[in-house]
Amino acid sequence: MKLYAIVGSPNSRKVLAVINHLGIDVDIEYLDLFAGDTKKPTYEALNPNTMVPTLVDGNLKLWESNAINQYLCDKSQDNRLFPYDFTIRADIVRWQCWELAHFNQAFGTLAFEAVAKPNFMGMQGDQAVIDWSKGQLNRFATVLNNHLQGRIFMVGDSITLADYAIIHAEFFKEAVPFDWSSFPHLNDYFDRMRQSPSWAATAPKSPEAIGRIPEDSVANVSQ
Numbered sequence: 118m119k120l121y122a123i124v125g126s127p128n129s130r131k132v133l134a135v136i137n138h139l140g141i142d143v144d145i146e147y148l149d150l151f152a153g154d155t156k157k158p159t160y161e162a163l164n165p166n167t168m169v170p171t172l173v174d175g176n177l178k179l180w181e182s183n184a185i186n187q188y189l190c191d192k193s194q195d196n197r198l199f200p201y202d203f204t205i206r207a208d209i210v211r212w213q214c215w216e217l218a219h220f221n222q223a224f225g226t227l228a229f230e231a232v233a234k235p236n237f238m239g240m241q242g243d244q245a246v247i248d249w250s251k252g253q254l255n256r257f258a259t260v261l262n263n264h265l266q267g268r269i270f271m272v273g274d275s276i277t278l279a280d281y282a283i284i285h286a287e288f289f290k291e292a293v294p295f296d297w298s299s300f301p302h303l304n305d306y307f308d309r310m311r312q313s314p315s316w317a318a319t320a321p322k323s324p325e326a327i328g329r330i331p332e333d334s335v336a337n338v339s340q
């Protein structure tokens with residue numbers, strides 16, 4: 118299996134963390150965002166969205182990070198992160214859908230407009246979009262904070278795919294113009310998840326490393 122990823126990309130990190138956690142053997146090819154690698158025809162043939170991550174396994178060309186993570190768990194027949202019990206699976210998939218459609222849609226948009234554009238792309242963020250995403254983030258952070266009261270993990274009492282999905286934009290948490298102080302359970306959870314070895318190993322070595330091909334690969338660690 119081969120994964121196409123970009124250093125520091127939250128959705129790439131989400132998949133890399135699962136690869137680390139499961140300890141599975143996947144070739145990682147990092148693309149250079151600034152050299153336009155995702156726009157090259159050979160890559161577009163794998164992922165017409167010209168985004169990362171993309172997993173290639175034989176004839177399967179799979180994009181969408183949450184789908185890739187489910188596939189990796191099933192393919193490896195290691196059900197720790199995605200148990201076979203269909204009630205638990207439904208709960209995990211519920212949170213994967215929710216982070217994509219709501220929480221990380223708001224968080225990711227705010228991070229892109231308010232942090233990535235001015236810091237990495239040399240352009241100003243759109244203030245109307247920033248204001249909208251802050252409102253949305255406030256709404257959905259409230260849902261997440263309430264869910265996490267009295268909980269260690271999103272589903273059950275061990276780490277699952279839902280956790281790697283929820284936290285995947287954590288690198289930008291302190292950088293976005295958003296007041297997290299009224300979400301103590303969410304904050305504690307992010308702090309805990311940041312300590313997860315499989316997640317921590319996916320972090321870019323420096324802000325300058327983001328989007329560039331690393332000299333050495335991100336180390337795989339098993340949990």
Ligand SMILES: N[C@@H](CCC(=O)N[C@@H](CS)C(=O)NCC(=O)O)C(=O)O
Nearest residue numbers: 126127128129168169170181182183
């Ligand atoms: N829903 C997709 C989102 C993928 C995505 O947004 N990837 C970003 C990096 S985290 C990307 O490739 N951006 C480059 C671009 O938009 O051109 C997933 O979960 O895989």
